[in-house]
Amino acid sequence: MERLALERSYRRAIYRVRLESATLDLRVGELAPELDGWLAARGAARWGFITAVNPGSSPLPEAENRRRLARLEARL
Structure with missing residues (x-):
């Protein structure tokens, strides 16, 4: 797959994260404030x-x- 097509595929992909009380959908290049908050409440600054x-x-x-x-x- 050519590089641009591959990059588009990654940007369209949805990466699902299951937390104790919620499921979040993440996408490459998009902020994830709900996940950031969940992790910060547990002492994590990066992910x-x-x-x-x-x-x-x-x-x-x-x-x-x-x-x-x-x-x-x-x-x-």
Whole structure:
């Protein structure tokens, strides 16, 4: 996939975060004040996210993505 098309795909993607009392949808390039507030209340000043899904922007089958994500979660 060419670089601009890949960037557009990342910007359109929704990254879902589950908190104790809410689920938030994050997007690349957009602020997340609700998540910032939730983390600040717990003493965190910065955040980021990592994933094991579709490494190197190469699509994998759903089952493989689930296996990789489970391994990442186990290591964290």
